[in-house]
Amino acid sequence: MHTVDQALEAITLNVAPGPVETVPLCEALGRVLAEPIDSDIDSPPFDKALMDGFAVRAEDIADGTATLTVIDEVTAGQVASQAIQPGQAIQIMTGAPIPDGADAVVQVEDTSIENHEQQVRVSIDTRPVVPGRNMIHQGTSMRRGDTVMPAGRQLRPQELGLLAELGRQTLVVHRQVTVGVLATGDELVTIDCQPGAGQIRNSNEAMLAAQVRACGGLALELGIARDNPEDLSARIADGLKCDVLLLSGGVSAGRLDLVPAQLEAAGVNEIFHKVKVKPGKPVWFGTSPDSVVFGLPGNPVSSMVCFELFVRTALRRLAGLSPAQPAAAAARLARDFEFRGDRPTYFPGRLEHHSDGPRVTPVDWHGSSDLRSTANANAMIHFPAGDQGYRAQQWVEVFEWSGRA
C-alpha cells in the first residue's frame, strides 16, 4: 500500500502539464502562464514625479529654503517644453516626467506661490533637498528585456496589472481542464428527493464539482451510476471524454465495489489502489491515454480529503503549477489532543490567526461520513500514524482549505 508521499509522487510522475491556449488579458485571472514574460519597456518609462509640487535642482535648495522662478508647468501625460536652469523651477504633477535639468521634486505642501513683477516665483521651506527626492528614476522597477515573470506563474491581480503595463493583450496559458464528477452507489438519491429507508442524498457531486471549480477547473456533473456493470461502464465511457474523471464510491473491498474492475475494462491503467491514509484509504488512481482518473471513497469526508491531497495535485500538475503537491503550513495546537490511529490522519481543524502566530483546534469529528464537521473547519491537521498525546502549543502540520467560513 502506498504512503501519501508515494501516492503524490506517482501522481506527479503520471500526470503531465496540459495543452496551452491564448486568452485575452481580462480572462486570465487564476490561469497559469505557459510562456515567460519579458518587459518591452523600462518602468517607470521616464524619471517621474511621485508628488505634486515643483521640479527643482537640489543644489539650489541644499539648505531647505529658496525662492525660485517658475518657468513652466508639466502635468501627467505631458513633457516640459524647456530645461531648468539654476534658480528655476517647473510646477509638476504626480506621474509627470521630470524636466531636464531637475533632479528632485519639492512637494506642494512645502511651498507658496508669489506673483512678482510678471514672474511667478515659488518660495520653498522644507528640510534640506537631496537629489532624487520625491521622484523615481527611469527603469528602477524594471528594465526593457528583463524577464519579469516565469512560465508556470499563476496570474493574480498584480500580475495582470503588470502585464497590462507591458501591453500584453493576450497571453499563452494552460487550458482549463474539464473534470467529470460521477457518484456511484445504489443508496444514492438525487438532491430533489426525500431519501427512503437506507438511502442518502448525493452530496459528493455538489461538493466535488465545487472543489474542482475552486481549483480553476471546469466541472461536469455526470449524475449517479448504479452498482451494476452495465450502468457503470456506460457512464465511465462517457466520463472518459473529460480530461479528468472523478468517481466516488465503489472502490472498497465489498462485493459491489465495481469501480476498479470497470475502469480497467475501459482501458484505464491502475497506478495505485489504496493509500495508507485516514480518511480515504480505498482511493484508486489510474490513467488512460487521454484521461486521468480517480476513484474516491464514497464517504464525503474521505472524498473531500482525497480531493485535497491527490486530485488537487493532479489538477495543479495539469495546470502547469509547480510544486503541484499540497503546500504544508504549521500552526500551534490550541489544546491538548489525544490522537489514536494506525494510519497518518488528516483531521478537520479550525485555523485561526493571532498576533503570536497561527493556532489550530481539532474540531469535533465523527468520521468519514460527518460532513458537518468539515463545515466547522478550514484546514486539515496532519497527525502521523501512532497513538500520541499532543500538547497545546505544540507545532503541527496543517493544510489550509481554500475559502473562509
Next chain:
Amino acid sequence: MHTVDQALEAITLNVAPGPVETVPLCEALGRVLAEPIDSDIDSPPFDKALMDGFAVRAEDIADGTATLTVIDEVTAGQVASQAIQPGQAIQIMTGAPIPDGADAVVQVEDTSIENHEQQVRVSIDTRPVVPGRNMIHQGTSMRRGDTVMPAGRQLRPQELGLLAELGRQTLVVHRQVTVGVLATGDELVTIDCQPGAGQIRNSNEAMLAAQVRACGGLALELGIARDNPEDLSARIADGLKCDVLLLSGGVSAGRLDLVPAQLEAAGVNEIFHKVKVKPGKPVWFGTSPDSVVFGLPGNPVSSMVCFELFVRTALRRLAGLSPAQPAAAAARLARDFEFRGDRPTYFPGRLEHHSDGPRVTPVDWHGSSDLRSTANANAMIHFPAGDQGYRAQQWVEVFEWSGRA
C-alpha cells in the same frame, strides 16, 4: 485625516449588506448565505456501517472469536429483511443500515466464510468486539431541526456538499455586486498602444477588475477618463449605475485632481478624503443613495493596497460577510529590517510557511509605482508609523493577498 481603523469603521458604518436573490446550489460557490440553514434530516439518517463486513451482536464476540450463521446480506441502499438473533450475523456493505438486533460491524478482513450443511457461516477472529464498532449512530453528525449554518456563511465546497445532503436545491444568498472600474488621467494610454513621451499604459483597470473578480464581484471596465470636467462627469454618471464605482487617479492635491469635486457634483457624499497610510494617502470614499464610491490613488501599488484595505471591506460588507474588515495574521520577519516612515505602511512581503510557523520577507520595493515588486510578493506587512529597526524572528502583522505566486 482618518487613521486606517477610522476609515475601516467609516466604511462599515456607511455600507450595508446588499440585496438577496435565490440561486441554484450548483451556482452558489463563494456566495454568502442570507438565510440560516436548518437540517431536515438526521445525519446519518440511520445507524450505518462504516466498513464492509458483518453486522453482529457485540456480546456474541466479546472475546474476539465466534462462528455465526449468516442469515442475510444488506448492501447500501437496502434494508435487511430480518433482525439478528443470538448467534447470527448479516453480511453488510459500507453505507448500509445496521440491521435490527445488531450493534457492531466486524470488518471483512477479520472473517472467513464457511459453507456448512446448506448454511453459510462466518468465522470471526479479531480483537474483542464492543458495541458501536465500525458503525455510526443515526443523528451523530446532526439532528433534524439543528441549525447547521448561520446566515452570513460563505459557501465553500464542504458547505455545498452539506447543503446537498440536506436536499437544498436553491439557496437565498446575497446578490453579486457590480463594480465599475474607471481609470483617470491624461497620461494613460490603452494597453494596445505604444506609450509616447510622458505616457504610461493603463494598468489599473486590469488589476482592479481582477481584484474585484477575486472578491466575487462583477467587474465592468469603464475605460479611461481624461483630466477635464466634461469627460470625467459623463463617465462618473455612467459608473454610478454600478453598485460600486472605483476610480483611480485624480484624488491628490494637484490642479488636475478633479475627481473629488466631480463626484460631489454628481451627488456622491464624501465620507472621508485622505487616510494616514502608505501607500494610498489620497484615497477618497463616499456614498450616494445607490452607490458606494472610492477614489483610489493613481499609482498602481497605492491603488492595489487601498483596494485590499478599503474596497475589499466594502465588498465584504455588501456581500453580507462579517467581519468585513481585513483579517490580520502574523509572521516572523525572515531578516532584520530598517523601517523609516511617518505613516503606517503596508509593505509588500513574501510569506512562506515552515514547520516552525510562517516567515515573511519584505521584498525589494521602489514605492507606489513599482508594481513589479507586488508580483514578487503575496502579502503586505504592516509597519506602524515611526522609524524602527526590526529584528529577524520578530513577529509582525501581515495581511495575505489572495492567490499564490
